[in-house]
Amino acid sequence: MTNGRHHDETALVTGANKGIGREIARRLAAEGMTVYLGARDEHRGREAERSLVEEGLDVRFVRLDVTVQEQVDAAVRRIEETSGRLDVLVNNAGVVVEWGVEVPDVTAAQMRSAFDVNVFGTVAVTQACLPLLRRSPAGRVVNISSPLGSLTYLGDPDHPISTRGLLPYSSSKAALNAITLVYANALREAGVRVNAANPGLVATDLNDRSPFDRGTRGPEEGAEVPVRLALMGPDGPTGTFRGSMDGSVEETVPW
């Protein structure tokens, strides 16, 4: 069932077949949006689409491996042909490639795999979506980041994040934070707002091999901050990094 407040709007969520992304897709569709559910695997994407459509939501699977430019272009073409514009882009697809790998053992290949999804994938999708976002009266981009990418926390030896030692993940999320700010500055005049969201600590497949505490929060709670940023009105912020470990959108994370 939808409450219809955003019934004329369209959203794309990447990596939305499970975890926080699936829940963001569900919540945006429940607001009345047409939601394109990006997933790199057709079977997993269709399963997620089916379960959300059964809830009465307008959710449409689109095959989207963010590292494959042809899939990015095809997905955006489809959105243009069927919806004509995009109001919300949530860059949610993300990977951790280094659980169990000590910092001195991290290879350049592992760095490339993390950057391929978390950084280059985000830019590929954002760049392709920008013409459609500019057609929206209030385009919003939400990049799902992490406090693990905060240079302030990494630079504070007393902060627990400085001891986590996740070289590919932290550096790719730090790059994502810079990308968020550069896009926010470049698109301010055009009225497209770009923010980074901290979903907080959420137990998902991403961290099921983590040696650290995964917390007890579920994807429903993790979706709270990204959804609030995706639904904000035309006077909402741009160039901010929002969210706390317990899901408060009012709090900001230091870059």
Ligand SMILES: NC(=O)c1ccc[n+]([C@@H]2O[C@H](COP(=O)([O-])OP(=O)(O)OC[C@H]3O[C@@H](n4cnc5c(N)ncnc54)[C@H](OP(=O)(O)O)[C@@H]3O)[C@@H](O)[C@H]2O)c1
């Ligand atoms: N969980 C946390 O505590 C936490 C905290 C801070 C930030 N985050 C961020 O939140 C986002 C969602 O993570 P999650 O915790 O929900 O993890 P998750 O359940 O593992 O979901 C990750 C999603 O990204 C997709 N994905 C991976 N590589 C992709 C690619 N090349 N193209 C398209 N999709 C791809 C996965 O698809 P497959 O199913 O096909 O693998 C999956 O749908 C990530 O950006 C993560 O960094 C999570």
